Amino acid sequence: MKYMLLIYGDESCWTNDERLECMLESMRISDELQQQGKLISSDPLHSVTTATSLRIRNGHKQVTDGPFAETTEQLGGYYLIDVDNLDEAIAIAARLPPAKKGTIEIRPLFPKPQVGAEGLTDETAEPSA
Template structure:
């Protein structure tokens, strides 16, 4: 079953050194998952200050600078996994370093008919 792990945290919770350490540990986990055939994709996101939000109302596009919601924790990255079950996805989420300072949301991906 496929799951998306959404990594949330406050951008201010990382020093340059702790962010680098987090990236190194996360890449090790990605390497392990890839060797096991469980990793489909993963990536950190650039700073929330680079984001734009698009809304269409009455057929007109409105683009605003910044994230969809003003919160203390922002979406900072994601993993897409193909694992046996939810328990395995949750166990992997707990291993991801940002889970110790933020949160990791685990959501199953819905299959679309082709």
């Protein structure tokens, strides 16, 4: 099952040395997951100050600088993993350094409907834990 691990934290809570160590440890974990065939993708994001938000309202684009909402924790990165179950996803998330200062949101990917010669088939059932 595929899960997205969304990394949230206060960007200002890390010293430069802590941020570097966090990145290096996260890269080691990524390499390990890659070797095990469990990592699909992972990357840190630039600061929330570089974000651009887009909304379409009544057919018109609204483009603004910054994140969608002001919060104390910002989305700072992600992991996309393919593991057996939620327990395994939680175990991986618990190893990630940002979990010590922020939050890791673990969400299963919703399967896309399959399109075949017969049309759509329903493979969009809710995932089981």
